[in-house]
Amino acid sequence: MDAEIVTAGLLVIGDEILSGRTKDKNIGYIAEYLTTIGIDLSEVRVVPDVEEEIVAALNALRRRYTYVFTTGGIGPTHDDITADAVAKAFGVPIDHDPRAVALMQERFPNVDLNEARMRMARIPQGAELVVNPVSAAPGFWIGNVIVMAGVPRIMQAMLDEAAPRLKTGQKMLSATIPAGMREGDIGTPLAEIARAYKGVMIGSYPFLNEGRPDTNLVVRSRDPQALAAAKTAVETMLMTLRANGVGAS
Amino acid sequence: MDAEIVTAGLLVIGDEILSGRTKDKNIGYIAEYLTTIGIDLSEVRVVPDVEEEIVAALNALRRRYTYVFTTGGIGPTHDDITADAVAKAFGVPIDHDPRAVALMQERFPNVDLNEARMRMARIPQGAELVVNPVSAAPGFWIGNVIVMAGVPRIMQAMLDEAAPRLKTGQKMLSATIPAGMREGDIGTPLAEIARAYKGVMIGSYPFLNEGRPDTNLVVRSRDPQALAAAKTAVETMLMTLRANGVGAS
Numbered sequence: 001m002d003a004e005i006v007t008a009g010l011l012v013i014g015d016e017i018l019s020g021r022t023k024d025k026n027i028g029y030i031a032e033y034l035t036t037i038g039i040d041l042s043e044v045r046v047v048p049d050v051e052e053e054i055v056a057a058l059n060a061l062r063r064r065y066t067y068v069f070t071t072g073g074i075g076p077t078h079d080d081i082t083a084d085a086v087a088k089a090f091g092v093p094i095d096h097d098p099r100a101v102a103l104m105q106e107r108f109p110n111v112d113l114n115e116a117r118m119r120m121a122r123i124p125q126g127a128e129l130v131v132n133p134v135s136a137a138p139g140f141w142i143g144n145v146i147v148m149a150g151v152p153r154i155m156q157a158m159l160d161e162a163a164p165r166l167k168t169g170q171k172m173l174s175a176t177i178p179a180g181m182r183e184g185d186i187g188t189p190l191a192e193i194a195r196a197y198k199g200v201m202i203g204s205y206p207f208l209n210e211g212r213p214d215t216n217l218v219v220r221s222r223d224p225q226a227l228a229a230a231k232t233a234v235e236t237m238l239m240t241l242r243a244n245g246v247g248a249s
Numbered sequence: 250m251d252a253e254i255v256t257a258g259l260l261v262i263g264d265e266i267l268s269g270r271t272k273d274k275n276i277g278y279i280a281e282y283l284t285t286i287g288i289d290l291s292e293v294r295v296v297p298d299v300e301e302e303i304v305a306a307l308n309a310l311r312r313r314y315t316y317v318f319t320t321g322g323i324g325p326t327h328d329d330i331t332a333d334a335v336a337k338a339f340g341v342p343i344d345h346d347p348r349a350v351a352l353m354q355e356r357f358p359n360v361d362l363n364e365a366r367m368r369m370a371r372i373p374q375g376a377e378l379v380v381n382p383v384s385a386a387p388g389f390w391i392g393n394v395i396v397m398a399g400v401p402r403i404m405q406a407m408l409d410e411a412a413p414r415l416k417t418g419q420k421m422l423s424a425t426i427p428a429g430m431r432e433g434d435i436g437t438p439l440a441e442i443a444r445a446y447k448g449v450m451i452g453s454y455p456f457l458n459e460g461r462p463d464t465n466l467v468v469r470s471r472d473p474q475a476l477a478a479a480k481t482a483v484e485t486m487l488m489t490l491r492a493n494g495v496g497a498s
Contacts, residue, residue, distance in 0.1 A: 015452055018290045019421070020281025021467060022454065027276075027295070032269025041267045043302075044295035046276070049452075053292075076433040077453035078440035116436020135462065151455055172268070184325040187365020191327035203264055203298075204326035205271065206400055213384065218270060 006169035009061035038168035054085035072150030076116040087124035097123035107136035181247030200230040255418035258310035287417035303334035321399030336373035346372035356385035430496030449479040
């Protein structure tokens, strides 16, 4: 296991997410997936189907993080402009890729590869294909950017294809401690623990538990011993608060 | 009705969204809400609980869009740093706000306003409060930035509070036309319609309909007549394709 920290940015492309017509299901899936394999998702951006917006966001993210994943905009219609925008961001030509055409012909020998479908075979020069076992038209990988479909089932299959080739870092470990009390009752002693355990991230997540305010405390670290120590400190704090009647009502 | 276009950026703040532990439910809600009242959501960013990241993203967004909405990071614990980050972005001091303290005292007369809870009364100088009918601790509005809670029910109540004071533009109208066929069969004639109806945005959204590839076509415009004309053109195109046997199998 590598001690290096591997980071990622995610660029979600599509007017339909920004209009609210489609509710994104990819951010949460990708976040959890990357965390599990040892990559820290560090930033997400959602941009419309506008070339200069895609290019600017992609260039900002790819310079900053180990990897950038994109979702959306690689279909056969005029509003699918991701591949062209990625080519522009990298300053490389884009054209029909014989490998992509072959994958699509092989999968759908009786389907007319019309002008629209051939759009899905447009791949920036120098990119590797990311195979799409669901519907053939591939994603691609260029530099540190992995371009995937927006349809969740297809995106998930592409992520499975790309994942074994990703460099991963030391995994972030976490433990969730249900508090059974309001955040406001915990905040002061929790801040002391956060100050004492500098290498551990301590998060406090309020939620309504059948209408009643409750809190989950989450400790996170790459070091299992530091994690265990902070977890014990949080549990001890909660026991002390409970002994003083907090959260009992 | 104003012919002006009113835009918004959304900044989602929280490690828990980036780790995948919490699945964001606010982006889709806010996107749909703003579209309905005549504000175009133009960009979304998700950033961690890191002050300089929040400040940088907020400054980028607030210079660019009519409004910026933020969600998350205004609770009583040490990881709730949004109010301080917003004060820093605007270069104004931040302190306990007597109006916020009064709202909290009024609502919970028997609850101890300890150091942690008083954190929720920290409001940047010059901000207006955004009342929180669910759990009292308010959001706030400073310049063109509206700062809201991350818990969906509280965020939704704050958005309802802020909405009547927002300037809104001419509403984007839309019509969805179920195609009943694959995107690849539609792409070529659809691109011609998109070229012919420049003032109308035409989106094509593939989905798996019980495992079978299907497509929704969405036409959008602020001009009802242009919208109707483009919708008719799309419907005519689909009828022609169907007459030629496309999508029948």
